[in-house]
Amino acid sequence: MMFPTISLLAELPETLHSELAQYIEKNPDWDQNRAISVAISLFLNQGPSEELVTTVVRENCLM
Numbered sequence: 001m002m003f004p005t006i007s008l009l010a011e012l013p014e015t016l017h018s019e020l021a022q023y024i025e026k027n028p029d030w031d032q033n034r035a036i037s038v039a040i041s042l043f044l045n046q047g048p049s050e051e052l053v054t055t056v057v058r059e060n061c062l063m
Helices: 014-026 032-045 050-061
Strands: none
């Protein structure tokens, strides 16, 4: 079964980028795409509260 993919462009805080780079360096089986995909999947599977989603959407709309 193939899943459709999308391209994603995101700006990461420098500290998060550094931590991600260090993790990937220590875990050669992982790459940036896999790490970000897993992070997004885990976040979505937590079932964020409606309040959190509203806050995130509102903050992103103000940018």
